[in-house]
Amino acid sequence: SSELTQDPAVSVALGQTVRITCQGDSLRSYYASWYQQKPGQAPVLVIYGKNNRPSGIPDRFSGSSSGNTASLTITGAQAEDEADYYCNSRDSSGNPWVFGGGTKLTVL
Amino acid sequence: QVQLVESGGGVVQPGGSLRLSCAASGFTFSSYGMHWVRQAPGKGLEWVAFIRYDGSNKYYADSVKGRFTISRDNSKNTLYLQMNSLRAEDTAVYYCAKVVVAYSSSGEIDYWGQGTLVTVSS
Numbered sequence: 001s002s003e004l005t006q007d008p009a010v011s012v013a014l015g016q017t018v019r020i021t022c023q024g025d026s027l028r029s030y031y032a033s034w035y036q037q038k039p040g041q042a043p044v045l046v047i048y049g050k051n052n053r054p055s056g057i058p059d060r061f062s063g064s065s066s067g068n069t070a071s072l073t074i075t076g077a078q079a080e081d082e083a084d085y086y087c088n089s090r091d092s093s094g095n096p097w098v099f100g101g102g103t104k105l106t107v108l
Numbered sequence: 109q110v111q112l113v114e115s116g117g118g119v120v121q122p123g124g125s126l127r128l129s130c131a132a133s134g135f136t137f138s139s140y141g142m143h144w145v146r147q148a149p150g151k152g153l154e155w156v157a158f159i160r161y162d163g164s165n166k167y168y169a170d171s172v173k174g175r176f177t178i179s180r181d182n183s184k185n186t187l188y189l190q191m192n193s194l195r196a197e198d199t200a201v202y203y204c205a206k207v208v209v210a211y212s213s214s215g216e217i218d219y220w221g222q223g224t225l226v227t228v229s230s
Contacts, residue, residue: 033216035153042220043153048208054218086153088215095155096167097215099145102152 003093004032004100006086011106012077020072022087022100030090032070034063037084037102046085047072074105082107110134110219112204117224124194124228130187130204130221138162138182139210143217144189146200146226156202157189161211172198194228201225 004024012018022032031050035043045054047063060075070089074081084102091098116128130142144156157178158167166178177190187204201223208216 035217037153042203042222043217044220045208045216045218048216048218054208084152088153088155088217090215095169096158097143097155099153099155 003091003095003098004087004089006100006103008101009104009106011108012074013108014079015076017073017075018077018105020074020085020103020105022070022072022089023068024089024092024098024100025068026090026092026098027065027068027070031065032063032087032089034061034070034072035086035088036081037086038082043086077105077107079107081105110206112206112219112221114202114204114221114224117202117226119227119229120194121230122195122228125190125192126194126226128189128191128202128204128224128226130189132185132187132204132206135206136210137180137185141207141211141213142178142180142187143205143207143215144178144187145203145205145217145220146198147203147223148197148200151200154200155215158213158215159187160213165213191226194226196228199226199228 033048037043051063087100175193203223205217206219208218
């Protein structure tokens with residue numbers, strides 16, 4: 001079982017703001033990175049470090065962290081943001097790194 | 109542009125072995141740590157293994173420790189994953205992936221290959 005916990009599914013109305021969270025003890029000490037994965041495709045990095053976006057990632061994606069929770073916020077969600085989102089960070093229980101279980105985002 | 113191309117996947121019987129390769133191009137391969145990450149059909153991502161840029165340190169998930177070996181040949185710009193004693197639960201798409209920052213041991217991955225499917229079945 002994953003040491004990073006994500007809600008299995010989240011929905012958001014088109015154009016609204018949505019927050020996807022990732023909880024884990026290791027997040028008190030390490031940043032999470034966030035990945036978007038669409039069906040049949042490899043994951044894509046959307047946020048890393050404190051709040052860094054790779055080139056080509058829209059600025060509606062942002063990251064934050066508080067205590068044992070990291071968050072990915074999409075401000076003004078678009079239809080193309082519908083995807084699975086995974087967090088990744090250090091693991092506090094033994095494995096060096098771990099992914100969260102993933103959150104399926106539906107844009108209504 | 110950065111390219112990561114995996115190969116070597118296929119169907120193997122339980123207890124068998126397989127060697128995956130990942131050919132890298134478009135960046136200075138010898139400067140970056142590399143990961144293998146897998147995804148079972150219909151499931152989430154699972155971190156498998158990491159190797160430092162110079163091959164000096166390797167890390168494994170508990171689920172594969174003692175059965176899988178990660179290695180690299182910087183002269184050939186190629187990453188490998190030797191998989192032994194394969195089990196049905198190892199069935200997955202295996203991705204090779206590059207870390208964001210050179211010379212770092214980080215879980216932050218900025219490029220992924222398209223993956224190669226490994227099926228363990230009798």
